[in-house]
Structures are given as structure tokens and as C-alpha cells.
Amino acid sequence: MPASRPGSKTLRRVVTGLVAAAFALGGAAAATPPRHIMSINLCTDDLLLDLVPPDRIASVTYMARSPSYSYLQAEAARVPINHALAEEVLAENPDLVLAGTYTGMATRLLIKKVGTRLVDVPPANTFDEIRAATRLVAHAVGEDARGEELIGRMGAKLQALAMTKPKYTIRVAAWDGAGGVPGRGTLFDAILTAAGGINIASASGEADARFGIERLLIARPDVLLYGAGERTTPALRTDADQHPILLHTFGARRITYPEVLYGCGAPESADAAMALRASLLHAMHAPMGARQ
Numbered sequence: 001m002p003a004s005r006p007g008s009k010t011l012r013r014v015v016t017g018l019v020a021a022a023f024a025l026g027g028a029a030a031a032t033p034p035r036h037i038m039s040i041n042l043c044t045d046d047l048l049l050d051l052v053p054p055d056r057i058a059s060v061t062y063m064a065r066s067p068s069y070s071y072l073q074a075e076a077a078r079v080p081i082n083h084a085l086a087e088e089v090l091a092e093n094p095d096l097v098l099a100g101t102y103t104g105m106a107t108r109l110l111i112k113k114v115g116t117r118l119v120d121v122p123p124a125n126t127f128d129e130i131r132a133a134t135r136l137v138a139h140a141v142g143e144d145a146r147g148e149e150l151i152g153r154m155g156a157k158l159q160a161l162a163m164t165k166p167k168y169t170i171r172v173a174a175w176d177g178a179g180g181v182p183g184r185g186t187l188f189d190a191i192l193t194a195a196g197g198i199n200i201a202s203a204s205g206e207a208d209a210r211f212g213i214e215r216l217l218i219a220r221p222d223v224l225l226y227g228a229g230e231r232t233t234p235a236l237r238t239d240a241d242q243h244p245i246l247l248h249t250f251g252a253r254r255i256t257y258p259e260v261l262y263g264c265g266a267p268e269s270a271d272a273a274m275a276l277r278a279s280l281l282h283a284m285h286a287p288m289g290a291r292q
Helices: 008-031 042-051 086-092 105-114 127-140 144-163 187-195 200-204 213-219 244-253 269-284
Strands: 037-039 057-061 096-100 118-121 171-174 180-182 208-210 223-228 254-258
Touching: 037 042, 037 086, 042 057, 042 096, 042 118, 042 127, 042 144, 057 086, 086 105, 096 105, 096 127, 105 118, 118 127, 127 144, 127 269, 144 187, 144 269, 171 180, 171 187, 171 200, 171 213, 180 187, 180 200, 187 269, 223 244, 223 269, 244 254, 244 269, 254 269
Parallel strands: 037 057, 037 096, 096 118, 171 223, 223 254
Antiparallel strands: 180 208
16 A cells, blocks of 8 residues: 555544534534524513523514513513514524414414524413423523523412412402403413412313303402503403492402413513412402492
8 A cells, every 4th residue: 555645644633623623613603592582472572581681682572562561661672673574584683583382374484494493482371381481481592590590589489479378268250341251271360379369260161251240249259350451550441340239249359450460471470479469468358348
């Protein structure tokens, strides 16, 4: 065999080293947390704003800036917004897109076609599902430790609520004036249960139960809840809730809760449960039938 040319082994070692370095850099790049993240779902908006600073957010949905839909509207005001449109994905060129499982098919197909990383986050209607969704998003954005911190805080609040659960029964109906009452399997049901109340609508096994005034009076809950459109300005929104029979029957046991905290399951849902516990205890000190 012909003798090897001088330096050939050295050259092979150099080439091998360069290839190994390239693979190492490629692996490091893949492990680098995304720096330009786009959320096209309201619930992923809230998780994203909880987990990363504004300079890593390409945009969140326009609803995140509304106090009627998001409890993080101040944080959302610091980042750009989108309308979950396919063309916006092209224009923003994110390195990660967070979407809900009901995101529009056209936008989803485009994201996949252009090769942008897409993470679908299912809705969270229980605290276990909130933990799972938080961990999913935290891992996707490279903030696992931050995610565990949020979950830990949530767990501590839930544990405190469980240890101080009222010894008496508090039967509750969340009535919207039009007859709709959130039932079993809803985020409202999970928050109310953590707060120490019993959802009278959960007995039907349905997520959306129907209660007219007559059925409501027959069920006779201890407390009647009304959803308020904005966290900072709770208000009774319908005419039906001013019915003389309801005013006479429930009186000061008619309280509002901020719907904005009940739309998307997030670590802050534990805060909603703590606030609801305080409202329920306050309402239970009022006699049935007393006017406000």
C-alpha cells in the first residue's frame, strides 16, 4: 500500500473535530430557549406573560389587553398584539408559537408548513390540568424552574385553603341571569370546590346546567353568585338578577365574582379561590332575605 501523505492523519483529526463541533453547536442551538415567542390563544397569552419577560415575546392576542378577558392586561400592554391570523405568523417570524387546541386550522397549517415550532396547549379546567399546562408551556419556553415556582405557589395556597375549609356547608349557584349555571368539570367548579363551596349545578353531571328562577328558588342555594365582566368594576349585569323574589330571598347573599379569573386555568386560579373563600364567608354572615 502506498504510504500515507505527511499530515493526513492530522487533517483527519481536524476534520473530525470540526464535524463534532458542528454537531455540538447544533445541539446547543436546539437547546437554546426561544427568544421570539408568539401566542395566538388567550389562555396561552396569560401563561406566556407569567413565564417570560417582554423582550422574549413577539406578540400576544389583542384580548390579553382587555380587562374583560385577561387579568394580565398591564403586562400585555408592554408587548405587541396579534389577531391569530396566518399572515401575522409570517410577518413576525417567531421561533415558537403557542396555540390552543381550538386554534384555526388555516393558521395551524401555515405554521406547520413554514416549519415554525408549534405547541398546542389544551384547556385547563382542573388544578391538575393547570399544573400540566403550566409545565408544558414552561418547558417549551425554557423556563422549567419558573414554571415549578408558579405551581409551588399555587399549591401552597390550595393547601392553605384545604386546611381551613369551613366546617359548615356552603351551597352555591353561579347564576348569570339568563339561566346558565356552570356545572361539573368547569374551571368555576374547580375554583369553587377549592374555596370550600358546593356547586349545586354539579349534581346534574353537565358542564352547563340550566336554572330558571323557579328551579333556582327550589334549589335554594346559600349564596348566589353573579359573574362580573371586569375584575376592577364588578357589577350585576342583567335585569333578571334584580327580580323582587331574588332580592327578597337572597338579599345580601348575592355576590359577584370576577369572570376574568375564571376563563383560563392558570396558577392565578388559586388566588381566585382564595378571594372567593373570603367572599363566601362574608356572605354567610348575612341572613337570607336581608336586603343589601
